[in-house]
Amino acid sequence: MNAKDVMETDNTGTTLRASLDKIRAAYTRSPAPTREERKDRLNRLHKGIIEYKDRLVAAVDKDFDGRAPAETMMAEILPVLEGIHYNKKNLRKWMRQSRRDVPLALMGAKTKVHYQPLGVVGIVVPWNFPIFLGLSPMVGAFAAGNRAMIKTSEFAPETANVLTEMLGKYFSDEEVAVVNGGVEVATEFTKLPFDHLVFTGSTQVGKIVMRAAAENLTPVTLELGGKSPAIIHDSFPVEEAAKRIAFGKGLNAGQVCVSPDYIMVPRSKMNAFVEAFSKAIAKHYPTLASNSDYTSIITERQRDRLVDNIRDAEEKGATIKVINPSNDSFEGTRKLPMHVITDVSDDMRVMQEEIFGPLLPVVPYDKLEEAIDYVNDRDRPLALYYFDWDTARGEKILNETHSGGVCINEVMTHTMVDDMPFGGVGPSGMGHYHGKEGFLNFSKAKAVVRKGRFDGNAWVAAPWNNMFFNIMVKFQLWRFKKP
Numbered sequence: 001m002n003a004k005d006v007m008e009t010d011n012t013g014t015t016l017r018a019s020l021d022k023i024r025a026a027y028t029r030s031p032a033p034t035r036e037e038r039k040d041r042l043n044r045l046h047k048g049i050i051e052y053k054d055r056l057v058a059a060v061d062k063d064f065d066g067r068a069p070a071e072t073m074m075a076e077i078l079p080v081l082e083g084i085h086y087n088k089k090n091l092r093k094w095m096r097q098s099r100r101d102v103p104l105a106l107m108g109a110k111t112k113v114h115y116q117p118l119g120v121v122g123i124v125v126p127w128n129f130p131i132f133l134g135l136s137p138m139v140g141a142f143a144a145g146n147r148a149m150i151k152t153s154e155f156a157p158e159t160a161n162v163l164t165e166m167l168g169k170y171f172s173d174e175e176v177a178v179v180n181g182g183v184e185v186a187t188e189f190t191k192l193p194f195d196h197l198v199f200t201g202s203t204q205v206g207k208i209v210m211r212a213a214a215e216n217l218t219p220v221t222l223e224l225g226g227k228s229p230a231i232i233h234d235s236f237p238v239e240e241a242a243k244r245i246a247f248g249k250g251l252n253a254g255q256v257c258v259s260p261d262y263i264m265v266p267r268s269k270m271n272a273f274v275e276a277f278s279k280a281i282a283k284h285y286p287t288l289a290s291n292s293d294y295t296s297i298i299t300e301r302q303r304d305r306l307v308d309n310i311r312d313a314e315e316k317g318a319t320i321k322v323i324n325p326s327n328d329s330f331e332g333t334r335k336l337p338m339h340v341i342t343d344v345s346d347d348m349r350v351m352q353e354e355i356f357g358p359l360l361p362v363v364p365y366d367k368l369e370e371a372i373d374y375v376n377d378r379d380r381p382l383a384l385y386y387f388d389w390d391t392a393r394g395e396k397i398l399n400e401t402h403s404g405g406v407c408i409n410e411v412m413t414h415t416m417v418d419d420m421p422f423g424g425v426g427p428s429g430m431g432h433y434h435g436k437e438g439f440l441n442f443s444k445a446k447a448v449v450r451k452g453r454f455d456g457n458a459w460v461a462a463p464w465n466n467m468f469f470n471i472m473v474k475f476q477l478w479r480f481k482k483p
């Protein structure tokens with residue numbers, strides 16, 4: 001089967017519904033998978049990734065028409081394996097029922113929270129990390145005892161093809177279904193009555209998906225985008241910040257949801273930052289057009305969007321610096337060199353929309369409060385980066401801004417820590433996966449009261465004017481006399 005065949009698979013609402021029904025029926029027959037069964041699913045996923053890793057890396061390379069195998073290994077394959085390992089290690093602890101305090105009114109009873117699988121989790125995947133963003137939510141869903149249906153990205157058809165084969169080999173169609181197709185299929189997919197739906201993609205489509213899920217009251221985890229700022233404090237060596245930012249911004253040519261979107265730099269250090277950033281990028285990527293380390297833009301359409309946004313900024317008065325160390329021509333490629341954009345204003349598209357590519361606006365500020373206000377006046381971002389050795393000021397930034405996650409003196413790496421939740425806030429998303437929060441996200445925390453032979457209710461029950469009820473009320477009011 002080639003990628004084209006996969007994309008043409010018949011995926012009407014009816015066939016998708018039949019697929020979901022089949023998986024849900026299997027779940028209903030076995031609704032409480034043991035730790036061993038969950039580990040078995042995770043182990044099979046692990047084996048599949050190991051067997052198919054070279055083909056997956058090659059497929060992503062083909063989809064992008066040039067994506068560094070090292071990036072796919074570092075940002076997709078290894079993190080999924082790490083996530084599997086981490087989830088298996090913690091499963092016993094997480095699955096344990098949790099004992100809770102018994103209130104006086106329930107004297108004699110026992111209370112606990114039982115973490116139950118939800119059933120079937122739907123997963124919608126974007127193109128920028130088409131392996132990790134499909135399989136990482138699946139790891140969380142499996143750990144919590146669920147089964148899954150995954151909708152791959154139509155813009156990464158080669159990867160979709162290999163994922164379909166891999167998951168088909170290691171899982172039955174009663175455990176996992178892979179759905180391929182474009183917007184029409186995605187629309188039908190998100191209308192399905194899943195027990196939970198994880199959507200990773202743009203904020204704009206996220207709203208459509210949440211509306212579709214609302215019809216079924218399907219709970220959603222929305223992993224969306226936004227403009228993630230980096231703020232460099234005046235006291236921080238600007239060359240060091242530029243070097244650290246360049247490492248992250250260069251990855252996948254900026255096509256990362258947590259890529260630094262714009263940089264706020266003390267006014268007097270603007271030139272020094274632009275110089276140092278350009279030098280650092282040129283060091284990582286001394287050539288571009290034929291350099292396999294530098295990733296292409298996923299489609300012509302995305303490249304055109306970025307080029308249009310550069311033109312728009314230029315027309316509105318921005319200064320553009322193109323980092324093209326060996327003066328390459330990009331004719332016949334989808335590569336786009338890094339563009340540093342200064343003299344920006346709010347009416348430019350680069351300051352309004354998520355960048356999602358190798359463009360970096362740099363915004364000057366005079367006082368730290370000004371930078372904080374600038375961030376707070378805009379949509380809450382998926383990530384925020386702050387460069388400062390001073391811990392107290394770092395805490396101030398944490399307290400006074402909202403974002404999905406934060407790195408201090410660093411960019412993007414918070415997404416690589418399995419033991420922390422990952423997710424946005426407000427327009428950059430809702431819900432989390434990774435960490436214990438991921439397990440909880442894909443579980444129902446069911447409150448359970450177990451009553452023994454002693455029935456306290458019998459003593460206080462109506463008719464209410466009885467002695468035990470009156471004593472109980474008096475005692476409680478005495479207990480709560482003071483706040």
Ligand code: NAD
Nearest residue numbers: 125126127152153183186187190201202205223224225257
């Ligand atoms: P997208 O929103 O265009 O598409 C994502 C998925 O949604 C695809 O599978 C697509 O088929 C499906 N889709 C498209 N239209 C739909 C509709 N009307 N109804 C239902 N589903 C629909 O996003 P993209 O271009 O693939 O990815 C880029 C965006 O994803 C960026 O905004 C980026 O920030 C975001 N992103 C977020 C994260 C995160 O973890 N928060 C990670 C990666 C990417």
